[in-house]
Amino acid sequence: MPRVAVLLLALTTLASVAHGAPPQTEAAAGRARYDGHRVYRVQPASSRHVAILQEIQRRYPQLDFWTQTIAISRPVDVMVPPELQERITETFNGYAMPYSIFIDDVQRLIDNESSHRQRAAGFDWTDYYPLENVYSWLDSLVEQYPGVVSSVVIGSTFEGREQRGVKISFGDGKPVVFLESGAHAREWITVATATYIVNELLTSTNATFRALAESFDWYVVPSTNPDGYEYTHTSNRMWRKTRSQSDDRLCVGTDPNRNWDYYWLDEGASPISCSETYAGPSVFSEVETRTLSEFLQSISDDLLVYLSLHSYSQLLMIPYGLNYERPDNYDELMEIGGKAVDALKQRYGTQYQYGTIYDIIYPAAGGSIDWVKKALGTRFVFEWELRDEGQYGFLLPADQIVPTALETIDSMVAILQEAVARTASR
Structure with a gap:
């Protein structure tokens, strides 16, 4: 079996396991965290790359595609949990698909998103409000x-x-x-x-x-x-x-x-x-x-x-x-x-x-x-x-x-x- 097919088969196995468990976004207790989640920016260089990314997105909903896959050279941003990062990057490399780590740790951005000041009783635009x-x-x-x-x-x-x-x-x-x-x-x-x-x-x-x-x-x-x-x-x-x-x-x-x-x-x-x-x-x-x-x-x-x-x-x-x-x-x-x-x-x-x-x-x-x-x-x-x-x-x-x-x-x-x-x- 070709290496790239093996890589996709491994991802398919992980996807089937994930479907049998409660989604990560429905954590049983507490606030969901994204420690170590990375956002990869992928640059599809061929129509084959576009098709592969679309198939990955269709099959593996536990990968969060922040932008969609539509055209050659149009960058695609995808958030990948730590347990899938090695397999995903192996797949990118196996298909010679150019990519980079665009956001290294999503949780760090979440922690730094707000101003961290003590909110006043009123309402302003120095912070995000519920x-x-x-x-x-x-x-x-x-x-x-x-x-x-x-x-x-x-x-x-x-x-x-x-x-x-x-x-x-x-x-x-x-x-x-x-x-x-x-x-x-x-x-x-x-x-x-x-x-x-x-x-x-x-x-x-x-x-x-x-x-x-x-x-x-x-x-x-x-x-x-x-x-x-x-x-x-x-x-x-x-x-x-x-x-x-x-x-x-x-x-x-x-x-x-x-x-x-x-x-x-x-x-x-x-x-x-x-x-x-x-x-x-x-x-x-x-x-x-x-x-x-x-x-x-x-x-x-x-x-x-x-x-x-x-x-x-x-x-x-x-x-x-x-x-x-x-x-x-x-x-x-x-x-x-x-x-x-x-x-x-x-x-x-x-x-x-x-x-x-x-x-x-x-x-x-x-x-x-x-x-x-x-x-x-x-x-x-x-x-x-x-x-x-x-x-x-x-x-x-x-x-x-x-x-x-x-x-x-x-x-x-x-x-x-x-x-x-x-x-x-x-």
């Missing part, structure tokens, strides 16, 4: 800005938490901007950025931003996956999915950004419950995506701009994620996207790419912005993959919250200015 603090801060805004800020409850989650945000309006009857974030629970920077944007909408004295803030009715939902987000703070920092479960599933949770009714369970989504991209047992099986879609339908007549925050990779994306299908206003969205990434770069020099989800990141059917564009016909639809390019990945240090938020706002301003101008010219 759901209770986020919701308390939103409640305080309703009290502080009566008639401008109102609480919006989208629905209840699988575990019974409220899925909620705020509406900010300086006079009803204006076109709507909807901002969603936190769909993937471990992407803490998205929740922090969304709350920073809320604060700026209410407090900024910048004339340009102030005019835009008052030109729209805003809906902001900082965490559209509250169960998962809370779980990352209490039990497992690297949790991605929802927390839904049933007797016929081996593993807990569904990827909420593969559960929307746009080519559900097609390319870029998995039917395997242990996969990080598990699409769920059916379209809108997750109460969080179902109730959010119903809410969006209720405001669709006024919905002009839909914005979504994810991390990481430094990308600004437009629909669609399945294939080379283009939105009906592709040229318009691409032109706006170019202006937005130019604006984002001005403050700190941060480089973003822009394009369709399929073109610049990976195939991903069943995502929120694709459904909003196709089902609701919303004209301006954009999704960010925020900082960074993988040095910290999902574990961006807290001292990067404010810079990330500020440059994201710069790009958002460019998008909204274009939306206003182009809508007025029709």
